[in-house]
Ligand SMILES: NC(=O)c1ccc[n+]([C@@H]2O[C@H](COP(=O)([O-])OP(=O)(O)OC[C@H]3O[C@@H](n4cnc5c(N)ncnc54)[C@H](O)[C@@H]3O)[C@@H](O)[C@H]2O)c1
């Protein structure tokens with residue numbers, strides 16, 4: 047049995063993770079903690095893998111505290127920058143299990159979103175123009191979504207590797223309508239009651255367009271990916287920091 051603790055257990059995602067762990071035959075829920083709870087209660091004696099879904103402003107602190115506790119960690123919270131990721135790598139190196147501890151961070155656990163992201167990186171070098179539109183429920187605290195930032199970075203990397211220049215854009219007046227520019231890619235965020243989590247990647251050439259779209263209609267769509275990550279960490283995932291569920295799929 048894999049002993050799993052959940053941090054952010056009362057949240058929209060955390061409560062789904064608690065239910066998913068309780069429904070998994072090979073897992074047992076150890077601790078379900080939320081804001082104000084003492085994370086040092088989580089330790090290797092009671093927990094193999096912790097799942098962390100909180101808010102971007104606290105997630106780094108939680109992850110550093112959990113690394114110090116010596117447990118393996120699956121993180122779904124967004125808001126990760128290169129600087130924050132460097133702090134995680136350093137904490138693992140300086141922590142209690144530098145050669146064996148595993149930390150896994152994924153901006154999106156839905157298979158549709160992971161594949162959309164992957165297909166976008168494959169398509170990127172063939173198109174002159176690329177833009178990302180993400181659409182989410184209005185309770186989301188961050189914009190643009192972690193997934194859209196990840197997608198934009200992937201497109202930008204693929205464009206650079208193929209020797210493509212900047213996307214064409216002759217805009218002279220912009221009050222913000224052109225979105226946030228992430229690595230040279232314009233990213234637009236829609237917040238609308240009724241939505242859950244959605245992303246469209248638009249690619250354009252003269253006379254043609256490719257649209258790649260992923261829709262998560264329900265938070266249950268993230269759970270197979272979360273459970274896959276827990277199982278991989280409890281088994282053969284590499285030590286250190288791994289980013290993205292694509293690492294655990296046969297792509
Ligand atoms: N990776 C994915 O597939 C995926 C999917 C959906 C959402 N998310 C991300 O997950 C995060 C959580 O989303 P949500 O909709 O569940 O948010 P939410 O606001 O519903 O839940 C956050 C929970 O964290 C708790 N919390 C706050 N501070 C805490 C602390 N210091 N210690 C422990 N718990 C604390 C809150 O009390 C709350 O219960 C967001 O960053 C969101 O973007 C990721």
Ligand SMILES: O=C(O)C1=N[C@H](C(=O)O)CCC1
Nearest residue numbers: 124153154186191192193243
């Ligand atoms: O509902 C959210 O919040 C989501 N956050 C992630 C993101 O920012 O990419 C994944 C999709 C849902």
